[in-house]
Amino acid sequence: MDDSDASEMILNLIKERHAIRDYITNRPVSDDLLYKIIEAGGYAPSAENQQPWRIIIVRDRAKQRRIGEIAVNRTIELFGRITPRQELERRLEYVAALPSRERTIDWLITGRRFEYIKGDPETDGAPILIALVVEATHVGNSQPTLRGTGGVYGWSSLRHSIIAGSMLMQNCWLAATALGLGACVSSVQLDHFDDVREISELLGIPHPHWVPIMFLAIGYPKHPRLRGPPRQLPEEITYVDTWGQNWQPKKKPAK
Ligand SMILES: Cc1cc2nc3c(=O)[nH]c(=O)nc-3n(C[C@H](O)[C@H](O)[C@H](O)COP(=O)(O)O)c2cc1C
Numbered sequence: 001m002d003d004s005d006a007s008e009m010i011l012n013l014i015k016e017r018h019a020i021r022d023y024i025t026n027r028p029v030s031d032d033l034l035y036k037i038i039e040a041g042g043y044a045p046s047a048e049n050q051q052p053w054r055i056i057i058v059r060d061r062a063k064q065r066r067i068g069e070i071a072v073n074r075t076i077e078l079f080g081r082i083t084p085r086q087e088l089e090r091r092l093e094y095v096a097a098l099p100s101r102e103r104t105i106d107w108l109i110t111g112r113r114f115e116y117i118k119g120d121p122e123t124d125g126a127p128i129l130i131a132l133v134v135e136a137t138h139v140g141n142s143q144p145t146l147r148g149t150g151g152v153y154g155w156s157s158l159r160h161s162i163i164a165g166s167m168l169m170q171n172c173w174l175a176a177t178a179l180g181l182g183a184c185v186s187s188v189q190l191d192h193f194d195d196v197r198e199i200s201e202l203l204g205i206p207h208p209h210w211v212p213i214m215f216l217a218i219g220y221p222k223h224p225r226l227r228g229p230p231r232q233l234p235e236e237i238t239y240v241d242t243w244g245q246n247w248q249p250k251k252k253p254a255k
Helices: 003-016 031-042 061-079 084-093 098-109 149-153 156-178 193-203
Strands: 053-058 128-135 182-186 210-219
Touching (some): 031 156, 084 098, 128 156
């Protein structure tokens, strides 16, 4: 394989990663695959290479069930009462450009977005659930010159940890995809402070110094998922020099 094949493969892998929400529950994921996924995660960058993260593999079914229950309840609370019109408006609000709006409307009204949600919602059913826990009170404050600036000027600690942790999760998700597994990040279980506390207690996390910020469900997908929800195009989301000044690329890659 030459270099251009390898880069094409990597770019395709990025585009082919989808949120998988339905798994073959009784097909276990071996520890060596899980090891590769977590190892890939750990290659993510972090501020000062502080690696402000821990992962908890949640295999215990009772714990998985409770976390799944919280997810379902919060999802119903957040989205269950919304009318189709409200949902359409909410989802279109952030899609600025017309062609992408059209694609998104099409995706919503044809019901294609539901084609992959055929089983239990959220994390239920995945043989493995990993929790990503990040350090909330240290990163960015470690050097004498920087010490305290996070607290004085802003929010470097938690922000750095969340940025780095997100990169770790994306690495894990891509690695899982490359290994033929399905995965899905979910964070609805951690939207509410009460849930963060309950889940921290359930998993023994020394909260609030360490905070669980998201989960990754991993397993073999029950159904192949060939397409994800539509994306806005680079020129629709990119400005040049000034907010609102759209980028007009002189050359685009051949499809
Ligand atoms: C920060 C974050 C939180 C998410 N939370 C949830 C969640 O709680 N439940 C869920 O089913 N999917 C969740 N997702 C997955 C997104 O819904 C999904 O990635 C998005 O719709 C795009 O679809 P795709 O990943 O298939 O391309 C989350 C993704 C991110 C990055």
